[in-house]
Amino acid sequence: MSKLQIIFDNNKKSLKIKNLIIKKINSYQFKKKNLVIVVGGDGFMLQALKKNKNSKKQFYGINSGNYGFLMNKFSSKNIIKNLSKANLVSISPLEMIVKNKNNQTKKSLAINEVSVLRQSRQAASLSIKHGSKQIIKKLVSDGVLVSTPAGSTAYNLSVHGPILSLHSKKLSIAPISPFRPRRWKAKIVSDKSKIIIKNLNPTKRPISAVADNLEVRNAKSIVVKTNNNIKFNLLYDKSRSLQKKIKIEQLRKETS
Numbered sequence: 001m002s003k004l005q006i007i008f009d010n011n012k013k014s015l016k017i018k019n020l021i022i023k024k025i026n027s028y029q030f031k032k033k034n035l036v037i038v039v040g041g042d043g044f045m046l047q048a049l050k051k052n053k054n055s056k057k058q059f060y061g062i063n064s065g066n067y068g069f070l071m072n073k074f075s076s077k078n079i080i081k082n083l084s085k086a087n088l089v090s091i092s093p094l095e096m097i098v099k100n101k102n103n104q105t106k107k108s109l110a111i112n113e114v115s116v117l118r119q120s121r122q123a124a125s126l127s128i129k130h131g132s133k134q135i136i137k138k139l140v141s142d143g144v145l146v147s148t149p150a151g152s153t154a155y156n157l158s159v160h161g162p163i164l165s166l167h168s169k170k171l172s173i174a175p176i177s178p179f180r181p182r183r184w185k186a187k188i189v190s191d192k193s194k195i196i197i198k199n200l201n202p203t204k205r206p207i208s209a210v211a212d213n214l215e216v217r218n219a220k221s222i223v224v225k226t227n228n229n230i231k232f233n234l235l236y237d238k239s240r241s242l243q244k245k246i247k248i249e250q251l252r253k254e255t256s
Contacts, residue, residue, distance in 0.1 A: 004032055005057075007048055009040030013064040020076050021062075028080050034058055035083070035235075041065020042154075046111050046212050049232045053093075053109065060086055060235040069153060069245060072237050086235035089166065089242050091150050092191075095227040096211040101202055101218040108211035111232065112151025114224045115176070116197055117143040119206040119217060123179055126207070129196040130189050135173065138200060139184065142177040143207065146195055146224045150242065153249040161186045163250045166243045171195070171226070195224040 006021060008014040017039050024030070038048045038061045045061045052059075060083060063071035075082060094110040118124040124143050128135040147156035149164035152172055157163060161174030171193060174186035189195070198221045199207050209219040236242050 004030070004035045004037070006037045006039065008038075009044045009064060011064065014039045017062055017064055017074050021079060024076070024079050030080055030083065032058075032083065035060065037062065037083075038071075039064050040071075041068055042070045043213060045070045049111060050109055053230050053232075056233070058088065058233045058235050070150070070234070070242075072235075072240065082237045083235075085238055087238055087241055089234045089236060090231045091148070091166075091234065092226050092228050093230055093232065094146065094148060094171075094211070094224055096209060096216075097223040098209045098216040098219045099221045100216060101206075101220055103220075106216050108214045108216070109227065109230070110151075110211035110224075111148065112154050112212050113145055113147040113156055114222070115143060115145045115155060115210045116219070116222055117176070117208050117210065119208045122205045124207045125200040125205050127198045127200055128173065129198075130173075130187075130193050135187055135189075136181075136184060138180070139175060139178060140180040141175045143175075144197060145172070145174045145176060146197075147172040147174065148191075148226075149246065153246055157249065162188060163246060164188070165250075166246055171224075191226045193225065197222040197224070 008018045034057045036057045036059050038045050061071035062074045096108045096114045098106045123140050126139045149166045152164040159174050159176050161172045164170050169191045170188050171191050178184050202220050207219050208215050208217045209222045
């Protein structure tokens, strides 16, 4: 049987929570196969998942950061009950394949989003395709964002992209500060789509491509698609499932 594992971010709050969990687990003799407890913020959880991309472990996040959208709220009193009764959600990441100006190819995974951003004072000039279909011939903007349902309430929401329900099987493509066409809104496409973003002027208007928090500079072309060969297994308290969190954000957006 695989041992329960606890990984935690390097701060006082995370360490305190970790020590409390260990005491509770030892006193209850709690055992759960393939469980990893991740104590930190959303960024720390994203790092932990990517480091374990080929494992079949289940990840229960406890928030010790700021917002903690991907995490659970820590309860010293109910931690054993919450771990025992947590609901499982499986999500697949995006795969970003970038070709840079030297024709080198780099691959990265993104659980939340792939963002394509201008790299200089010049606005980016991009073409966006969805398979062989043209979504937009020329977008002049600060960039564009491709988001998963899990990431649709993060950076995507800040750039006025749509919130996607967790099981929608959709991706959002949202412009960042569009200049031309000025009123172009986000596009929702199937999560089976192969999205191709090209830099129309790499010499004068350099761009970078970012998978969650990993950046590739001087990108010429970016391909974004869902990698269904990888499944991340996340555990959530029954009262605050990931679906419920997304629904709350949807309602908040509709009423704000």
